[in-house]
Amino acid sequence: xxxxxxxxxxxxxxxxxxxxxxxxxxxxxxxxxxxxxxxxxxxxxxxxxxxxxxxxxxxxxxxxxxxxxxxxxxxxxxxxxxxxxxxxxxxxxxxxxxxxxxxxxxxxxxxxxxxxxxxxxxxxxxxxxxxxxxxxxxxxxxxxxxxxxxxxxxxxxxxxxxxxxxxxxxxxxxxxxxxxxxxxxxxxxxxxxxxxxxxxxxxxxxxxxxxxxxxxxxxxxxxxxxxxxxxxxxxxxxxxxxxxxxxxxxxxxxxxxxxxxxxxxxxxxxxxxxxxxxxxxxxxxxxxxxxxxxxxxxxxxxxxxxxxxxxx
Amino acid sequence: xxxxxxxxxxxxxxxxxxxxxxxxxxxxxxxxxxxxxxxxxxxxxxxxxxxxxxxxxxxxxxxxxxxxxxxxxxxxxxxxxxxxxxxxxxxxxxxxxxxxxxxxxxxxxxxxxxxxxxxxxxxxxxxxxxxxxxxxxxxxxxxxxxxxxxxxxxxxxxxxxxxxxxxxxxxxxxxxxxxxxxxxxxxxxxxxxxxxxxxxxxxxxxxxxxxxxxxxxxxxxxxxxxxxxxxxxxxxxxxx
Amino acid sequence: xxxxxxxxxxxxxxxxxxxxxxxxxxxxxxxxxxxxxxxxxxxxxxxxxxxxxxxxxxxxxxxxxxxxxxxxxxxxxxxxxxxxxxxxxxxxxxxxxxxxxxxxx
Numbered sequence: 001x002x003x004x005x006x007x008x009x010x011x012x013x014x015x016x017x018x019x020x021x022x023x024x025x026x027x028x029x030x031x032x033x034x035x036x037x038x039x040x041x042x043x044x045x046x047x048x049x050x051x052x053x054x055x056x057x058x059x060x061x062x063x064x065x066x067x068x069x070x071x072x073x074x075x076x077x078x079x080x081x082x083x084x085x086x087x088x089x090x091x092x093x094x095x096x097x098x099x100x101x102x103x104x105x106x107x108x109x110x111x112x113x114x115x116x117x118x119x120x121x122x123x124x125x126x127x128x129x130x131x132x133x134x135x136x137x138x139x140x141x142x143x144x145x146x147x148x149x150x151x152x153x154x155x156x157x158x159x160x161x162x163x164x165x166x167x168x169x170x171x172x173x174x175x176x177x178x179x180x181x182x183x184x185x186x187x188x189x190x191x192x193x194x195x196x197x198x199x200x201x202x203x204x205x206x207x208x209x210x211x212x213x214x215x216x217x218x219x220x221x222x223x224x225x226x227x228x229x230x231x232x233x234x235x236x237x238x239x240x241x242x243x244x245x246x247x248x249x250x251x252x253x254x255x256x257x258x259x260x261x262x263x264x265x266x267x268x269x270x271x272x273x274x275x276x277x278x279x280x281x282x283x284x285x286x287x288x289x290x291x292x293x294x295x296x297x298x299x300x301x302x303x304x305x306x307x308x309x310x311x312x
Numbered sequence: 313x314x315x316x317x318x319x320x321x322x323x324x325x326x327x328x329x330x331x332x333x334x335x336x337x338x339x340x341x342x343x344x345x346x347x348x349x350x351x352x353x354x355x356x357x358x359x360x361x362x363x364x365x366x367x368x369x370x371x372x373x374x375x376x377x378x379x380x381x382x383x384x385x386x387x388x389x390x391x392x393x394x395x396x397x398x399x400x401x402x403x404x405x406x407x408x409x410x411x412x413x414x415x416x417x418x419x420x421x422x423x424x425x426x427x428x429x430x431x432x433x434x435x436x437x438x439x440x441x442x443x444x445x446x447x448x449x450x451x452x453x454x455x456x457x458x459x460x461x462x463x464x465x466x467x468x469x470x471x472x473x474x475x476x477x478x479x480x481x482x483x484x485x486x487x488x489x490x491x492x493x494x495x496x497x498x499x500x501x502x503x504x505x506x507x508x509x510x511x512x513x514x515x516x517x518x519x520x521x522x523x524x525x526x527x528x529x530x531x532x533x534x535x536x537x538x539x540x541x542x543x544x545x546x547x548x549x550x551x552x
Numbered sequence: 553x554x555x556x557x558x559x560x561x562x563x564x565x566x567x568x569x570x571x572x573x574x575x576x577x578x579x580x581x582x583x584x585x586x587x588x589x590x591x592x593x594x595x596x597x598x599x600x601x602x603x604x605x606x607x608x609x610x611x612x613x614x615x616x617x618x619x620x621x622x623x624x625x626x627x628x629x630x631x632x633x634x635x636x637x638x639x640x641x642x643x644x645x646x647x648x649x650x651x652x653x654x655x656x657x
Contacts, residue, residue: 069548165433218401
């Protein structure tokens with residue numbers, strides 16, 4: 001397929017743009033086929049949070065999430081991208097409802113995949129009950145969509161990571177792609193330290209935080225299926241790869257997931273650190289893994305071969 | 313009410329439900345004659361990878377073997393906060409528990425959550441909020457985030473937060489707030505036998521469609537969620 | 553939070569045909585600018601909601617300078633500000649005018 005001139009420039013931009021540093025809108029602009037994005041309830045609609053003014057906090061016109069429809073290599077996709085710099089990308093009432101509505105439409109259509117660009121600290125505290133409920137509704141909507149044959153893919157590589165309820169939604173997705181800056185967890189490092197003490201979790205030990213929650217570990221553990229370099233182009237290719245790989249969802253998948261997780265617990269439940277897990281996986285000089293460039297890491301991860309391929 | 317009181321009131325003819333280190337599992341026969349799988353978290357136990365995998369295992373075994381509704385009893389702490397749990401992928405274990413409950417509910421095994429104690433954050437998402445209908449007992453104290461932690465993060469005093477909480481149900485802990493939000497369907501009475509209230513609920517169960525946002529709008533707890541979701545859905549369905 | 557509002561008469565219509573554009577993000581030291589082509593050619597309006605209270609004079613100076621330089625006729629700028637510095641505000645306004653002039657919707 002010959003590339004048209006108008007397509008080369010966006011691809012080059014995508015290749016040279018850090019996914020981690022880009023805004024949600026830039027990520028979508030460069031991830032999708034040029035000019036294909038149509039936004040649902042865009043900022044000019046001014047559907048802001050009704051709850052932030054109680055706390056004297058500024059609103060954002062899109063409430064921190066961009067949802068809509070576009071094309072990936074000519075094929076339709078629904079997309080949602082969280083803006084991790086607005087209130088930590090956290091789920092509020094309006095923010096969550098935009099994603100819930102998107103997933104419900106996807107369930108009804110059945111044939112269009114949903115790509116979620118997670119960048120979230122979890123529930124927005126100022127709207128804690130609404131945010132938590134939104135996440136619960138999204139989890140339900142993801143599973144209903146998957147049961148209707150929809151592929152739901154998560155891309156994780158933003159500055160807020162994928163924490164709290166976001167981590168649970170990610171765990172409901174058909175498959176995940178993650179980059180080195182990405183993190184996936186339920187409790188944040190500071191919260192664990194506050195609750196259990198610095199001996200249990202030193203939130204300022206960046207290397208340990210990344211070994212425990214970061215993209216490389218999640219890939220090696222099989223918590224994510226594909227590892228992407230930190231460019232929008234790499235995430236675009238990861239999304240395409242995952243859309244091609246994902247199979248049907250059914251009860252057998254859940255049973256396989258039970259086996260997969262129980263086996264993980266059995267094999268690694270006594271490990272004290274990720275280094276121990278990586279060593280147990282047969283990686284020599286496991287402590288050098290964080291220094292590996294992306295292409296070498298990807299080759300290593302594929303050799304270890306843990307994915308959720310028939311499970312999840 | 314203690315867990316034993318609750319079980320005795322739910323199943324006056326007896327039950328085969330045990331509590332093993334905070335993990336509730338077993339079954340009971342309903343007045344109607346059918347069986348009910350009962351799982352849950354007791355004694356304000358934190359929900360970690362070890363507990364979650366056991367609970368999801370019980371649900372999956374039951375999907376193969378049994379029929380009838382599933383009851384999820386909740387008196388938990390938040391998710392377990394530890395290096396080990398996160399290292400092993402706690403998000404997947406909790407998501408998996410939610411997924412098996414949702415799958416059961418979508419395939420002929422209606423799920424009812426009964427919040428009788430505490431719960432918070434990720435633990436609540438994986439248990440009570442993953443059921444079709446969540447019921448509360450008076451005295452239950454669910455929280456998404458506790459006020460002292462909120463005070464620390466928002467840099468407001470607890471008094472200031474308490475004051476704001478008087479004018480909105482959107483952030484503060486509590487059963488009535490979650491009821492107003494649409495998360496809690498109803499609050500049972502602890503002055504009447506629970507068996508009868510359970511029977512009444514089973515006889516009049518809502519459909520499997522998630523209507524919590526509509527409920528939240530009706531109860532003025534979430535003024536925008538239902539409408540925003542419907543508008544996005546409509547726009548998405550219009551794409552040629 | 554503080555709300556501010558400015559109206560200007562300008563000498564020329566802003567370039568382009570796009571109906572709206574958005575730049576920036578609401579965060580500490582940052583702001584979002586939603587610009588819409590909804591006014592008569594010789595008018596310009598700027599509506600601001602800012603987390604930094606008491607800087608009306610600074611905003612006046614920044615907006616005056618921006619309007620004088622760019623003559624953004626026909627455009628309404630709606631700003632949600634998380635406490636950005638004046639030079640960041642100027643940058644976002646300039647980016648907004650440039651973006652709405654780009655080929656596209």
